[in-house]
Amino acid sequence: MLVFWKERLVLLSVPKTGTHAYQQALGPRASMVVSDPPDLKHAPVYRYNRFFRPMFEKMGADDMELVAVIREPISWLGSWYRYRFRDDLAGRPASTRGVSFDAFVQAWCADAPPAYAQVGSQAKFTEARPNGTSVRHFFRYEDQTGLRAFLSNRLGPLPEITDVNVSPKKPLTLSQTTEEELRRTRSAEFDLWSSIPSYAP
Numbered sequence: 001m002l003v004f005w006k007e008r009l010v011l012l013s014v015p016k017t018g019t020h021a022y023q024q025a026l027g028p029r030a031s032m033v034v035s036d037p038p039d040l041k042h043a044p045v046y047r048y049n050r051f052f053r054p055m056f057e058k059m060g061a062d063d064m065e066l067v068a069v070i071r072e073p074i075s076w077l078g079s080w081y082r083y084r085f086r087d088d089l090a091g092r093p094a095s096t097r098g099v100s101f102d103a104f105v106q107a108w109c110a111d112a113p114p115a116y117a118q119v120g121s122q123a124k125f126t127e128a129r130p131n132g133t134s135v136r137h138f139f140r141y142e143d144q145t146g147l148r149a150f151l152s153n154r155l156g157p158l159p160e161i162t163d164v165n166v167s168p169k170k171p172l173t174l175s176q177t178t179e180e181e182l183r184r185t186r187s188a189e190f191d192l193w194s195s196i197p198s199y200a201p
Contacts (some may be wrong), residue, residue, distance in 0.1 A: 001043055003052075003064075005031035005148040007154050010052075010066050011082040013042045014125055016079040017069040017141045018163070025161040026151075049078040066134065067150075068126050071141035073189040074182070077105055078172040085170060087188060094118075101172045109185045123188040138196045146199025 002011040002023055011026075013019040014035075027033045034040050043052065045066065056064050071079070081096050082106045089095040093115035096104055107117035139147040152158050154188035174182070183190055 001032075001034040001041060001048075001054075002026055002030040003034070003056075004029070004031035004155060007059065008061060008064050010048070010064050011152055012048065012066055012068045012126070012135070013047070014068055014070065014122060015042050015120065016083065017071045017122075019069060019143075019147060021161050021163055022151075024039055025159050026155070029155060029159075045127060045133060045135060046129060049129045049131065053056055054132055057122075067137045068135045068138070069120050069139050069141050070126070070193050071083075072193055073122070073186065074105075074172075074174065074179070075141075076122060076189075077101075077108060077119070081165040081172065084171050101170070102174055102178050105174060105178050105182055109181055120188065121186075123186075123192045125126075126192070138192075140196050140198060142198075143198045149199065150197065 001013050004010070011019065011022060013023065023033060023035065036044070039047070040051070047127050048066065053064070056062075078101065081101050084094055084096040096116050099107075099116060104117055107113050108119065110117070126135045126138075137150065139150065148158060148161070
């Protein structure tokens with residue numbers, strides 16, 4: 001999570017949406033960089049509301065604007081699947097070794113996903129709180145031009161932002177039955193992504 005105090009802007013680190021690259025590039029420009037522990041680095045709106053908002057308001061900033069990047073759901077799941085296929089997880093419950101992408105997605109749709117499919121939810125991550133704390137600015141992961149134009153407008157010229165933590169390529173094939181189940185059981189994920197306009201020219 002990146003906090004830009006003077007600009008009253010907070011860039012949330014939604015997992016698997018490329019925000020680590022922005023953290024590396026914009027960290028020197030930020031007022032606060034939350035890089036550890038992971039539960040705070042990747043603080044969802046409800047955790048931001050509980051831990052960070054009260055602190056910022058006590059310091060006189062009751063108008064912080066939250067920014068979140070949302071990835072197309074199947075692509076987002078594919079990134080998780082490939083990330084958990086990595087060597088250092090082999091043999092552990094969280095590893096996707098020996099699991100097809102189709103089976104991974106089916107497991108994520110279950111009421112009680114196994115360890116390897118416990119990857120959270122972008123919709124839940126950005127869910128607004130009853131007190132009104134919510135994401136003010138949503139951007140699609142696929143619309144990097146729009147995201148960078150917004151940040152440049154608020155922060156000034158941006159440094160070069162290069163991809164980091166890119167998972168190895170793997171085939172990501174879904175059966176029609178699994179995709180239909182995914183879209184039915186996790187419709188909130190697709191509704192959120194579809195609701196975000198593209199700001200690219």
